[in-house]
Amino acid sequence: MYRALIVEDEDLMREYLENNLSAICPEWCAADTAADGQEAIEKIRHSHFDGIITDIRMPVMDGLAMSKVIRDKDPRIPILIISGYNEFDYARKAVRLNIFDYLLKPVDEQELSAALSAMAIQAGQKQQQEPAEKENENADENTDGLAQRALSYIRQHFSDPISLTSVAEEIGVAPAYLSTVFHREIGTSYSRTLLRFRMEEAARQLTQTSQKVQQIAQNVGFFSAKHFTHVFREYYHLSPVEFRLHPPCRIPEKQNELFIK
Numbered sequence: 001m002y003r004a005l006i007v008e009d010e011d012l013m014r015e016y017l018e019n020n021l022s023a024i025c026p027e028w029c030a031a032d033t034a035a036d037g038q039e040a041i042e043k044i045r046h047s048h049f050d051g052i053i054t055d056i057r058m059p060v061m062d063g064l065a066m067s068k069v070i071r072d073k074d075p076r077i078p079i080l081i082i083s084g085y086n087e088f089d090y091a092r093k094a095v096r097l098n099i100f101d102y103l104l105k106p107v108d109e110q111e112l113s114a115a116l117s118a119m120a121i122q123a124g125q126k127q128q129q130e131p132a133e134k135e136n137e138n139a140d141e142n143t144d145g146l147a148q149r150a151l152s153y154i155r156q157h158f159s160d161p162i163s164l165t166s167v168a169e170e171i172g173v174a175p176a177y178l179s180t181v182f183h184r185e186i187g188t189s190y191s192r193t194l195l196r197f198r199m200e201e202a203a204r205q206l207t208q209t210s211q212k213v214q215q216i217a218q219n220v221g222f223f224s225a226k227h228f229t230h231v232f233r234e235y236y237h238l239s240p241v242e243f244r245l246h247p248p249c250r251i252p253e254k255q256n257e258l259f260i261k
Contacts, residue, residue, distance in 0.1 A: 003050050004029065005032050057083070101119075158194060228240070
């Protein structure tokens with residue numbers, strides 16, 4: 001189980017995440033909480049965390065300032081921002097922070113579960129990843145075709161340990177800006193998009209190949225068959241074995257059918 005630090009100045013939201021995080025995604029536990037960025041930095045100095053879940057606007061030190069400090073210590077720890085819609089422009093103008101994903105309040109539990117599941121994959125493979133350190137100054141790029149370029153890249157690389165930042169760097173925009181594009185143009189978050197590609201391809205391989213579940217898990221980007229089984233069951237309400245024995249009526253035939261709205 002991965003250890004998350006929850007950084008949130010709103011008491012109700014902080015307590016909600018602290019009390020429900022493991023129920024939302026069993027791969028994570030709320031190891032500790034902080035009411036502002038400065039308190040979080042002090043806790044990070046004395047404890048190990050596998051991921052950070054934070055708001056942006058907080059007293060003393062906000063989430064972006066905190067993230068800059070964290071990046072100096074650990075360039076690859078996943079940071080998940082949960083904030084209000086009006087924070088997007090604020091985040092877009094900030095320096096590159098290698099943010100894993102950016103979710104909107106009020107939080108949707110299914111969306112949060114998908115983000116945390118994807119974060120767990122990155123946390124587990126963190127030691128194998130190269131730090132992403134390129135500066136990105138193209139946040140104002142025209143969005144025409146940007147969403148399709150992002151989808152095309154995810155379609156080709158969803159079996160790899162990709163993140164919102166790595167996709168953004170590939171297509172030449174800031175991570176926070178790409179997050180706004182996903183919500184505006186696709187209607188969902190990066191994490192949900194990545195999860196759908198992985199789950200639909202896993203479903204196709206379960207019904208059209210005889211590969212073992214462990215191999216299929218690796219094929220679609222999961223380092224742990226146990227974690228894959230949990231996420232698959234959450235997505236389809238069937239285990240991989242049950243799905244193989246009693247599949248739904250229609251499974252995507254090939255990759256270019258995935259994620260057609």
